[in-house]
Amino acid sequence: MKIKILTLAIAVSSLAFTLSAQAHAPSEHMKGAEKPDCAAMKNMDHSKMDMQDPVMQAMMKQCMQGMQHDEASASDGHEQSERGGHHSDEKSAEHKH
Amino acid sequence: MAVRNFLSCAKYLLVAAGITGVGGLAFLYSGIYPMGADVPHNALTYWGLETLRERSIAQAASDIKVPKDLDSAERLLKGGADYNDMCAGCHLQPDKTQTDFTLGLYPAPPNLSSNGSEHGHDDEGEYAQQRQFWIIKHGIKASGMPAWAPGHDDERIWNMVAFLKRLPGLSSEQYQILTARGENSEGHGH
Numbered sequence: 537m538k539i540k541i542l543t544l545a546i547a548v549s550s551l552a553f554t555l556s557a558q559a560h561a562p563s564e565h566m567k568g569a570e571k572p573d574c575a576a577m578k579n580m581d582h583s584k585m586d587m588q589d590p591v592m593q594a595m596m597k598q599c600m601q602g603m604q605h606d607e608a609s610a611s612d613g614h615e616q617s618e619r620g621g622h623h624s625d626e627k628s629a630e631h632k633h
Numbered sequence: 634m635a636v637r638n639f640l641s642c643a644k645y646l647l648v649a650a651g652i653t654g655v656g657g658l659a660f661l662y663s664g665i666y667p668m669g670a671d672v673p674h675n676a677l678t679y680w681g682l683e684t685l686r687e688r689s690i691a692q693a694a695s696d697i698k699v700p701k702d703l704d705s706a707e708r709l710l711k712g713g714a715d716y717n718d719m720c721a722g723c724h725l726q727p728d729k730t731q732t733d734f735t736l737g738l739y740p741a742p743p744n745l746s747s748n749g750s751e752h753g754h755d756d757e758g759e760y761a762q763q764r765q766f767w768i769i770k771h772g773i774k775a776s777g778m779p780a781w782a783p784g785h786d787d788e789r790i791w792n793m794v795a796f797l798k799r800l801p802g803l804s805s806e807q808y809q810i811l812t813a814r815g816e817n818s819e820g821h822g823h
Binding site: 569570571572573574576577579580590591593594595597598599 | 704705706707709710713799802803806807809810811813814815
């Protein structure tokens, strides 16, 4: 009986400790977290940027994902517009015929 | 003769110590010392408390081993996000000079986005990092600075120290990018 009570007490206190640690987990701060304003990087003086500087490396790391996404969507848009252009050329050519 | 003089002197010293002790207790219980945070300590009390704090931290922090990779981008990102969530309310961020907390706290928390020479605490060299680590981990009694050790391991605290090392030179745009936890970030490894 005593062992059961002791086991239960240890289990409850372990759970309470785990939950208190989780309360400070970084994932708790993710709710409504601000996004990095990577557009501000474009306005910075690139000639003064030192790529060996950890601050610059950290900023690049933060914004890389977003920049790649932007570039991908930009090139997609470019391809689509080019395709659209060809299509309209073809159409106009067909029309001419 | 010498023994008699010594005993007489000791008797006076004991009486003086007794009077000082009783006087001290009477002062404590009288309640006349202003305890409100809006009334500053007198110069002597301030000096005494500050000396006590700095000597205690120096003694406790001197053996702490500083990691060699504090200058890593990974640490800056992890520490920056935590600083913004847990510290910026009191210790400010670039281009901010006050918050509701900084206006009301006494002693006023140092503005860690400014240089050490401006807030009076050296922020360069090994001891500065040992000191910052110790303060973040253990907090400071009766100052509003909590101990972050419960719920935050040493690595996480060193990440904050790494960020503090670079904070004074950051622009507000750099600060925003480094401290954001949002979707564009790579999750800071969490």
